[in-house]
Amino acid sequence: MKKNNKNHKLDYGIFIVFILFLLGSQLFKFDMGKVITDNFLIFARDMLLILPPAFIIIGLFEIWVSREKIENSFGSASGIKRYIYAILLAATTVGGTFVAFPVANSLYHKGADYSSVFTYITSASLVMIPMSIMEASIIGLEFTILRIGLSLPLVVISSIMLNKIFVKIKYDLPADV
């Protein structure tokens, strides 16, 4: 725990130095610094807007949803429907993998098995509805249908394989994060 705190102080330190560097770049008209600032702002704005509501919803989920319910829909005894649920949940997760990681961890600790968790995380970025619409309009509908149609079965198959490995080595996802 102590080691963790130290690391966090270092992280905050690096972050502050980075912000100072960005501000300095504006001041001294350092072009590369300006490009980095633009990119930083794109991600920072997204995170600032998405993370607070996402984590409140995760909090509500952990307090309200019973273990039994998750075991029934995402647990190892719930058959093929858990992959359909995992993919549907992924398609509607706002914020892609950034939000999918904490959600997946909460799901796991409520009784979801590895194959649903892995299917969920990997499909979270693959099938996000608004992103897929954008892709279809720029690269082409054919490409998007092909990509989603081919990838989902592979994702489910690989998740089932990963599940077998992790059950065998008795792996546990980190708790209390």
Added chain:
Amino acid sequence: MKIKLIGEGETMQYLYIVMVVLLIISLILDRTKTWKSIQRGFKKLMKILPNYLKILVLLALVMSFSEDFIVEYLGTQNILLGGLLGLIIGSITMMPGFIAYPLAGVLLARGVSYTVIAAFVISLKMVGVVTYPLEKEYMGVKGTLYRNIASLIITVILTFMIGLYYGEVLF
């Protein structure tokens, strides 16, 4: 520009609408539980925040260097080399869709093959090297490594299949 607005603004709104609706339902059912939920969410966020900040810094740096690199090098006529580079860049970095797709559009307009675009776009989504500091907190080191290796293999298979479909990978 219009696409960006539809993609971004509405999903963001939807997240807030879902949160508010859930909070109202929760408040009606049980006030203490609602307060506990908010506290739980806030505590979780504060615990992981440094990792998000770390990734924010990494992403801003990687993105700044990779954008020019992508336009310059993915345009190579050699499909194997282009695909491999697309795979590597896509795996390392991560991009919001409203940057990645217009970029892919530019490449496509320049005559870059679908195979290379597929390698880039799919690995961008599936494999996350930059997001490792975050993923390992939630999935553990092994969980993160195994998932990313599996994703990389799937990306290669998919790229190959898409290449076959568009008749770009021929023997």
